[in-house]
Amino acid sequence: MPAEPIVLTTHEAHVSAKNEVVYEISVSHYQERAEERYAGNDQWLKPIISALGFAPGARAVDVGCAVGTNSLYLANQGYSVTGIDSSPLMISAARAAARNSGLTNRPRFVRQDFCTWVPVEEHERLFDLVLATAFVHLFPAPLDRDITDALLSHVAPGGAAIISTTVEPLHSQALRSKHDDDDPGPGPGQPLSQVRWRNNYTRETFRNLVERVAASRFGPTFTMAEHTSLDPARSQKQWSDIVVTRPF
Numbered sequence: 531m532p533a534e535p536i537v538l539t540t541h542e543a544h545v546s547a548k549n550e551v552v553y554e555i556s557v558s559h560y561q562e563r564a565e566e567r568y569a570g571n572d573q574w575l576k577p578i579i580s581a582l583g584f585a586p587g588a589r590a591v592d593v594g595c596a597v598g599t600n601s602l603y604l605a606n607q608g609y610s611v612t613g614i615d616s617s618p619l620m621i622s623a624a625r626a627a628a629r630n631s632g633l634t635n636r637p638r639f640v641r642q643d644f645c646t647w648v649p650v651e652e653h654e655r656l657f658d659l660v661l662a663t664a665f666v667h668l669f670p671a672p673l674d675r676d677i678t679d680a681l682l683s684h685v686a687p688g689g690a691a692i693i694s695t696t697v698e699p700l701h702s703q704a705l706r707s708k709h710d711d712d713d714p715g716p717g718p719g720q721p722l723s724q725v726r727w728r729n730n731y732t733r734e735t736f737r738n739l740v741e742r743v744a745a746s747r748f749g750p751t752f753t754m755a756e757h758t759s760l761d762p763a764r765s766q767k768q769w770s771d772i773v774v775t776r777p778f
């Protein structure tokens with residue numbers, strides 16, 4: 531069953547507008563790290579997608595794709611990729627990166643707010659792989675549950691979702707400056723005061739969130755695996771990658 535478009539409360543719309551401003555001015559920050567992050571995917575993303583074992587040409591969507599680093603990596607691994615992001619500047623940068631990539635199967639990048647993304651055609655709606663890294667934590671609870679459900683609604687039968695976040699020892703959620711949580715933050719000349727919403731999940735709260743949503747969407751027969759890793763750039767930060775596989 532497709533997810534319905536998500537209607538935001540006033541508070542959620544306010545938060546979302548703040549997030550949009552922050553990411554619109556963060557393109558150079560993501561571009562500066564793109565090469566290193568692309569290479570890092572050999573250690574992080576490749577083992578996960580190899581274990582999933584999808585055939586070349588499998589369809590993937592990268593939700594909140596920013597400048598397209600992970601989308602390009604998936605395309606390089608043989609996936610047919612759609613990247614979506616609400617930021618026009620991120621999408622322009624992703625398209626430019628795709629043009630310069632030399633890939634013959636360049637990802638398709640679409641500027642789109644994920645909350646209102648309801649493709650009608652099944653071939654545009656269902657994907658073998660749904661990737662959402664550092665995305666769900668941008669949405670205040672309980673909206674994070676709706677977002678997680680919407681992500682899973684795009685997984686084809688037999689397909690999988692990889693949903694990732696950094697995790698913390700204590701659970702909290704608030705509007706935060708990118709600097710507050712030890713993020714390197716926006717590039718030179720960009721205001722330090724920029725804030726965006728950030729849920730700090732613990733490993734348990736993030737796993738429980740994804741597990742509850744997957745159980746309600748897919749019933750008892752889905753499989754779920756959790757991978758944890760240390761952030762290569764910020765060694766005190768831990769990532770949690772939850773892989774949910776939808777039954778046929």
Ligand SMILES: C[S@@+](CC[C@H](N)C(=O)[O-])C[C@H]1O[C@@H](n2cnc3c(N)ncnc32)[C@H](O)[C@@H]1O
Pocket residue numbers: 549553554593594595596597614615616617620642643644645662663664665668
């Ligand atoms: C923290 S960045 C993560 C980027 C990338 N996935 C990564 O791991 O590097 C979050 C991205 O999600 C995008 N974003 C935020 N809210 C969105 C929404 N409602 N719909 C689509 N994209 C959104 C932002 O523009 C930003 O590029």
